[in-house]
Amino acid sequence: DVKVTQSSRYLVKRTGEKVFLECVQDMDHENMFWYRQDPGLGLRLIYFSYDVKMKEKGDIPEGYSVSREKKERFSLILESASTNQTSMYLCASSLPPGQGGGYTFGSGTRLTVV
Amino acid sequence: AQSVTQLGSHVSVSEGALVLLRCNYSSSVPPYLFWYVQYPNQGLQLLLKYTSAATLVKGINGFEAEFKKSETSFHLTKPSAHMSDAAEYFCAVRNAGGTSYGKLTFGQGTILTVHP
Numbered sequence: 001d002v003k004v005t006q007s008s009r010y011l012v013k014r015t016g017e018k019v020f021l022e023c024v025q026d027m028d029h030e031n032m033f034w035y036r037q038d039p040g041l042g043l044r045l046i047y048f049s050y051d052v053k054m055k056e057k058g059d060i061p062e063g064y065s066v067s068r069e070k071k072e073r074f075s076l077i078l079e080s081a082s083t084n085q086t087s088m089y090l091c092a093s094s095l096p097p098g099q100g101g102g103y104t105f106g107s108g109t110r111l112t113v114v
Numbered sequence: 115a116q117s118v119t120q121l122g123s124h125v126s127v128s129e130g131a132l133v134l135l136r137c138n139y140s141s142s143v144p145p146y147l148f149w150y151v152q153y154p155n156q157g158l159q160l161l162l163k164y165t166s167a168a169t170l171v172k173g174i175n176g177f178e179a180e181f182k183k184s185e186t187s188f189h190l191t192k193p194s195a196h197m198s199d200a201a202e203y204f205c206a207v208r209n210a211g212g213t214s215y216g217k218l219t220f221g222q223g224t225i226l227t228v229h230p
Contacts, residue, residue: 004157033218042222043204058217090157092218102148102208103218105157 003027006091006106013113019078021109023091030096032074033103034058034066037088049074050096081113116141116207120221128229133177133192135224137205140186147188148206148218149179158204164188175199200228 007022025032033048035058045058047066055066063085067075074093078085088110092103121136139145146165150158162173169181175198179190188205205221 009155040222043220045217048217092158094218102146102150102160102163102206103158105150105159107157108155110155 004091004093004104004106006089006109008109009107011109011111013078013081013111015081015083015113017078017081017113019081019111019113021076021078021089021091021111023074023076023093023106024072025074025093025104026072027093027104028071029093029104030071031094032068033092033094034064034074034076035090035092036060037090037108043090046076083113085111086113087111116145116209116219118205118207118219118221120203120205120224122224123222124225124227126227126229127195129197130194133190133195133199133226135190135203135205135226137179137188137190137221138186139188139205139207141207141209146208147179147181148208149173149177149188149190150204150206150220151175152202152204152223154201161190161203195226195228197228197230200226202226 004025034046035043049055049068065077090108091106094103117140119138148163149161152158162171164171164181172178177192202223202225204223206218208218
């Protein structure tokens with residue numbers, strides 16, 4: 001069974017900490033994505049990557065960065081965590097759109113910044 | 115730019131009743147369309163997808179959706195609701211070209227409640 005694995009289901013961090021959220025996929029997908037999900041706001045795209053060492057900003061990149069050193073791993077970094085970054089974070093991967101695929105999502109990481 | 119509108123943030127049905135969740139999209143190029151389901155504290159699971167083949171798409175758990183280009187709609191239906199269908203449902207659009215290449219844009223979600 002194909003998988004997208006997020007390293008933590010629940011995480012509590014302090015304001016100002018540097019936070020790493022890890023995502024690994026075993027499907028050899030080129031495309032990987034990070035979303036955050038908040039009540040009433042739906043899913044919002046933070047960053048995405050179409051290839052190793054490639055990254056593009058999504059709709060809400062401020063306060064975040066990403067790293068993709070290997071094809072299977074896409075990390076989201078909160079440079080200095082703030083309370084407004086408390087959210088559910090979802091990682092996804094996919095084949096290119098021309099191959100007709102949707103996204104495969106991980107189980108999510110619920111991050112609380114205190 | 116592409117966008118998705120889900121009509122109704124909350125839908126409530128009785129067990130055994132028809133489920134209808136509405137989705138309209140806008141896209142400058144022929145789209146791929148998806149429905150996802152999310153159970154509490156879990157990620158999103160693909161229910162079904164439209165990728166320009168048959169306009170009536172069947173998915174998992176008895177759900178289906180019909181692509182209607184003239185109405186720019188992709189409504190999700192299930193003939194008979196089950197208690198286990200209670201969840202949040204997301205419609206999404208993905209373009210194979212244009213400035214939104216590859217990105218999946220989601221609707222705001224519809225929470226489905228099923229009453230005994």
